[in-house]
Amino acid sequence: MPKILVVTSGKGGVGKTTSTAALGAALAQSNQKVAVVDFDVGLRNLDLVMGAERRVVYDLINVAQGDAKLHQALIRDKRLDNLYLLPASQTRDKDALTEEGVRRVIDELRERFDWIVCDSPAGIERGATLAMRFADVAVVVANPEVSSVRDSDRIIGLLDAKTEIAEKGGRMEKHLLLTRYDAGRAARGEMLNVDDVLEILSIPLLGIIPESEDVLRASNVGTPVTLHSGTSAPSRAYADAARRLCGAEVPMDIPSDKKGLLVRLFGRRAA
């Protein structure tokens, strides 16, 4: 049974696109057929993070409007055979998306893939509501910071009201992915800690992605962080999150890059 997963947050810049790419790649690494779909029409980024920007011909709008076939628009990942990208259009805006068009594309993707991961744009307008419209699982991405948490709360309300599954009386499965987490700063009270965020949002925790330079480094070379350095802390955290999405019981910890005592001492002096 294919799963439609939306990665959403309300607030911009919290890591939706990075998380879409990382989770999509991690799911594909476990031998499932995965399509990642960029819903950020007009401000597309997923193609860059996936390293596919030079191979975009057709996009989501073309397929939704019937100007191109789905197989013409899907871009196969160079590293993983079972990972595909459906890019957004950069020249159009979100009004070009219609509910019927999106429904057709999603239905067609459903026949070919195990996971369809929809990268939602920021905001609560048309692009974001259409990205979540046909989903049955949501990953809510939040940073440990009050404005991000409140926006996520707003999105959770919309997931329970504006999606097809909710309108039919079903329950949207929701998971929290806490990104850019710095255990040290949370302990010093400079950031919300995990318990604060969970208390406010009251949805189950899918994973904690530590703040790390590896994430930016991977984005800049156009590689999902899970494919870039399999052993780095964020990479392991995303891989664990993907396993939990598939129903595996993985103990929750906050992965960190293990450093020797000397490195930590020097690190502290330098800071």
Add this chain to the structure above:
Amino acid sequence: MTAQLEPSPPLTQPSTHIRFRGRSFPVLALEPDAPIAGWFERLDACLEHSPAFFSRKAIVIDVTKLGLDRDTVGDLVEQLSGRGVRIMGLTGVDPSWACDDLPPILTNGRSIAADEAPAEGGEDALSLTPSERAAFDEIAQALAGGEAGPASQTHDPEPERSAAPLIVETAVRSGQSIFHPDGDVIVIGSVSSGADIVAGGSVHVYGTVRGRIMAGAYGDSRARIFCRRLEAELLAVGGFYMTADEIRDDVRGRAVHARLEDETIKITKLD
């Protein structure tokens, strides 16, 4: 508060007649006071806290105490409309002012001005049967509540809140608004930052309140607010409000109840 009664015209030819029924509805009456400029400043301050307070509400403007001339009333109506207040009627002005530029003129909930609308052929539309009159008086008296009006000499000091409580079994998320004008609201989950609860009666929250709670929104000063943990942005009882800044530290984060005492909100710990 005031009540409105639609006239029921005498039944004539059954083949062509349009049915009117006398019904009364509670509406919110807004009473500007002099000087108007100062009153607008206060209104704007309120609207800043609750921009949606007047949205989708039927409002009657009561200018009885002001004795304004017609142009000033026209100005007042225009300024209120510009702030999103939907005015369904005007009261406290000369009924002969009725025209297309002003909202329909109502008299003080006790009697109805002759309807100037030409639809009924100039017929004096006000023809209440004794039982209709009695029912109407009863409602008008109940609605007069604790206000010292000419109609309230014999009124029941404990006006009824007839409607059943509204029970919300989930968390109220940021951006969501629960509106229950006739009775109590009971929330089993938490009320998030950026969410509103507006109740005609009391509000009970069996979780943390981080949003805004307005109890006794139609002026019931006996309404109360109860919650398991207080982190609210704003509390209001019977039209008097208190923002987070004014909430004392010793009650913050505690199980409390709030009530109105001498036009001030008093918050007391429950445990």
